[in-house]
Amino acid sequence: MKFIDSRDKPRDPWHTIDGDDGPMVTLTPTPFSLLTLLQWHGVRSHWPDGMPVGVLLANDVEVTEIAGDLPRLSLIALQFPKWVDGRAYSQAKVLRSRYRYAGQIRAVGEVLVDMLPLLQRTGFDAVVMRADQSRDAAERALGFFHGFYQGDALDNRPLFALPPGTVEAREQEFINAGASI
Numbered sequence: 416m417k418f419i420d421s422r423d424k425p426r427d428p429w430h431t432i433d434g435d436d437g438p439m440v441t442l443t444p445t446p447f448s449l450l451t452l453l454q455w456h457g458v459r460s461h462w463p464d465g466m467p468v469g470v471l472l473a474n475d476v477e478v479t480e481i482a483g484d485l486p487r488l489s490l491i492a493l494q495f496p497k498w499v500d501g502r503a504y505s506q507a508k509v510l511r512s513r514y515r516y517a518g519q520i521r522a523v524g525e526v527l528v529d530m531l532p533l534l535q536r537t538g539f540d541a542v543v544m545r546a547d548q549s550r551d552a553a554e555r556a557l558g559f560f561h562g563f564y565q566g567d568a569l570d571n572r573p574l575f576a577l578p579p580g581t582v583e584a585r586e587q588e589f590i591n592a593g594a595s596i
Contacts (some may be wrong), residue, residue, distance in 0.1 A: 416532065416557055417541040418550050419521070429469055449492060452476060459484060472525070474502040477507045485516050493539075495524035504537045511512070511538030531556045574596060 419427050427446040434453065443455065444462050449469040462468055469490030470481060481488065491510060493503035503522065510516040521541040522534050531553050536540060544553060 416535055416539070416553075417519075418508040418553065419543045420540055420550075431471070446475065449490065452480065455481075455484070459487070462487070469519075469521075474500060474506065476506075478506050478514070485510075485514055485518075488516075488518055490519045490521060490522045491516070492521040495522060495526055495530075498525040498527050498530065504533060507534075528552045528556050552559055 421469050424588060429449045429509050430447060431449050431451075432445075432572075442448075442450075442458060444458060444466055447467050447469075449471055450458070452473070454511065460509045464487075467489065467560070471492045471494065472478075472481065474494050474496065481491070493506050495501075495503050507520050507522075510520060510551070519541050520539050522530070523543045524545075526534070526542050526544045527546070531542070535557060542553070542596055544550070547555050557562040558572050
């Protein structure tokens with residue numbers, strides 16, 4: 416899991432394009448732009464091939480709205496407007512499982528340490544946590560459980576359907592990483 420500190424701009428190249436009154440609708444393509452869905456719809460027809468672009472997707476938008484654009488998107492940022500609103504988990508799972516999206520899926524908004532294991536299992540690989548959350552605690556939370564009975568976004572097979580030796584290999588990886596079972 417990649418942790419992004421929203422206050423540390425030099426390390427994260429992704430940037431939103433805002434005007435005086437909010438997101439700009441007309442804009443010039445620049446690498447590592449994180450666009451709203453409205454902005455993306457306005458520029459996708461003339462966005463240069465190969466130029467990294469991301470979309471900030473509200474949690475009430477159906478993933479099917481960007482399905483045709485997925486090969487062009489390097490990043491999809493999914494919003495958690497409240498920590499109790501889990502619709503972005505479903506969006507991430509659909510992106511990874513149904514559409515096989517291989518780019519970065521980033522959680523933004525009210526992201527808390529307690530959410531990290533489920534974020535990882537549903538396909539997120541980067542987070543911008545709420546400012547009052549501890550990165551150390553988040554990293555520990557990712558190591559609480561070394562195995563799950565049910566499948567996840569990357570491998571939807573349940574534990575009993577995994578090839579022989581897979582469970583043992585995962586447990587050994589967990590132990591080698593410094594965690595205790």
